[in-house]
Amino acid sequence: MQRGITDRMPDVDEPRDDSAGDAAENERGERIAKVLARAGISSRRDAEKLIAENRVKLNNKLVTTPATFIQPGDMLTVDGKLVAEAQKTRLFRYHKPAGLVTTHKDEKGRPTVFEKLPKEMGRVISVGRLDLNSEGLLLLTNDGELARKLELPSNGWIRRYRVRVHGTPTDRDLAALAQGVTVDGVRYGAIEAGLDSRQGANSWLTVALQEGKNREIRRVMDHLGLDVSRLLRTAYGPFQLGTLPKGAIEEVNPKVMREQLGLKSEAAEQRAADRKARRKPAAEA
Numbered sequence: 001m002q003r004g005i006t007d008r009m010p011d012v013d014e015p016r017d018d019s020a021g022d023a024a025e026n027e028r029g030e031r032i033a034k035v036l037a038r039a040g041i042s043s044r045r046d047a048e049k050l051i052a053e054n055r056v057k058l059n060n061k062l063v064t065t066p067a068t069f070i071q072p073g074d075m076l077t078v079d080g081k082l083v084a085e086a087q088k089t090r091l092f093r094y095h096k097p098a099g100l101v102t103t104h105k106d107e108k109g110r111p112t113v114f115e116k117l118p119k120e121m122g123r124v125i126s127v128g129r130l131d132l133n134s135e136g137l138l139l140l141t142n143d144g145e146l147a148r149k150l151e152l153p154s155n156g157w158i159r160r161y162r163v164r165v166h167g168t169p170t171d172r173d174l175a176a177l178a179q180g181v182t183v184d185g186v187r188y189g190a191i192e193a194g195l196d197s198r199q200g201a202n203s204w205l206t207v208a209l210q211e212g213k214n215r216e217i218r219r220v221m222d223h224l225g226l227d228v229s230r231l232l233r234t235a236y237g238p239f240q241l242g243t244l245p246k247g248a249i250e251e252v253n254p255k256v257m258r259e260q261l262g263l264k265s266e267a268a269e270q271r272a273a274d275r276k277a278r279r280k281p282a283a284e285a
Contacts, residue, residue, distance in 0.1 A: 028069040028071075029069035029070050029071040029072075029074075030069065030070050031066070031067075031068070031069060031070075032047065032051070032056070032058070032063060032066065032068040032069070032070055032076070033047035033048060033066055034145065035070045035076065035083070036050070036056075036076075036078070036083070036144070037143075037144035037145040037148060038143055038144060038145045039083050039084060039085075039144065040123050040124065040125055040141075040142050040143060040144045041078060041083060041144060042144060043144055043147075043148050044145075044148065047066065048066045050078060051063050051064070051065070051066055051068075055078055055079050056076070056077070056078055057076070057077045057080075058070070058074060058075070058076055059074055059075050060075070060077075087122070087142055088254075089141065089142065089143040089146055089257075090124075090141060090142050090143070090251060090252075090254075091139060091140070091141045091146070091251070091252040091257045092121075092124065092139065092140040092141070092249050092250065092251050092252065093137060093138075093139065093239060093241070093244055093249065093250050093251075093252060094113070094117075094137070094138045094139070094140050094248075094249045095135075095136065095137065095138075095241060095244045095245060095246050095247060095248050095249075096113060096130050096134070096135055096136060096137075096138040097135055097246050097247050098132070098133050098134065098135045098230075099111065099132065099133070100112060100113045100116065100132070101113065101132055102126050102129035102130055102131070102138065103129075110132070113126065113138065116247065117140075117249065118249070121249075122142060123142065124140040124141060124142050125140065125141065125142075125144060125147050126138055126139065126140055126147070127139035127140070127141060127147045127150045127151055127236070128150075128151050128212060128236075130233060131214075131215060131218075133231070134231045134232075134233065135230075135231070135232050135233070135246070136161070136162075136231075136232040136233035136234060136241055137233045137234060137235060137236055137239065137240070137241040137244075138233070139236055139239060140249070146261075149261075150236075150237070150261075153210065153211060155237065156210060157210065157236065157237030157238075158208050158209070158210060158235070158237065159208065159209055159210070159212050159233060159235065159236055159237075160206070160207070160208045160233070160234045160235040161206070161207045161208070161217060161231060161232060161233050161234060162196075162204065162205070162206060162207075162230075162231075162232045162234055163204070163205045163206075163207050163217060163221070163228060163230070163231050163232075164202055164203070164204050164205075164228070164229050164230040164231075165202065165203050165205060165221055165226040165227060165228055165229065166201055166202055166226065166227040166229055167201070167202075167203065167225060167226040167227065168198065168201075168203060169193075169195060169203060169205065169224060169226055171195070173224050174193040174194065174195065174205070177190070177191040177192070177193050177220065178190050178191065178192060181220060181223065183219050183220060183222075183223045184219070186213070186219075188209075188211065188213060188216055188219075188220060189209070189210060189211045190209070190210070191207060191208070191209045191216075191217075191220060192207070192208040192209070193205055193206070193207045193208075194206050202229065203226075217231060218231070237260075238260045239252065239260070
């Protein structure tokens with residue numbers, strides 16, 4: 001199968017259950033949104049936007065509906081560019097420095113995370129984002145479907161941070177965050193926050209949360225009268241920043257990735273597909 005490239009970044013999708021359509025999908029091929037996500041082009045939701053904007057063609061014909069299925073040998077293009085065959089799923093740990101935007105192209109011309117990555121990595125997308133002034137662990141993958149899975153709140157994965165604030169938080173204020181807090185009409189879920197140390201007018205906190213809404217920690221700390229001067233993510237679920245140097249990137253061992261994410265190896269998936277194919281004639285007899 002041939003496929004292309006676009007610079008769209010995937011958004012975090014809402015949880016959805018796709019199991020009901022799996023059997024039908026196996027018969028008709030792969031859904032186009034899933035193909036684009038697996039190729040790292042976009043999330044499923046953004047794939048629908050690409051189709052609505054008349055940017056996707058299948059075998060040189062304009063795709064007009066997300067209810068389109070792709071068969072082996074089909075030619076799929078986005079913006080006139082062939083979509084490359086989905087590669088073996090890879091996951092990377094990246095120590096993002098402050099001062100980089102987590103996007104492929106920035107309308108303000110600011111330096112981006114992806115400009116700093118080695119060219120030989122090929123195209124990857126981020127699992128969630130870290131804002132311009134935040135640093136630390138950022139997961140990257142070449143598989144849009146995997147990125148979507150890792151971003152879902154239903155995973156219950158904890159994001160951990162080291163946060164330096166100007167001011168002196170009280171134990172009472174920090175403890176209250178465990179019940180959640182509403183700031184400017186936005187409800188944030190439970191946040192675990194503890195005071196580690198004080199250095200003059202500054203304090204270091206350890207913060208853990210599940211939701212990871214946009215600028216959540218900065219807004220909540222501001223609500224408590226604390227100004228965040230440094231924010232470093234140290235863990236995303238089971239994956240740790242560890243001693244990875246600033247600006248460095250390291251691939252997660254494929255076996256470790258599968259174990260942590262509950263994924264099957266490609267060989268195991270192929271064996272399962274072969275067993276299913278062997279059972280099918282008997283079931284139809």
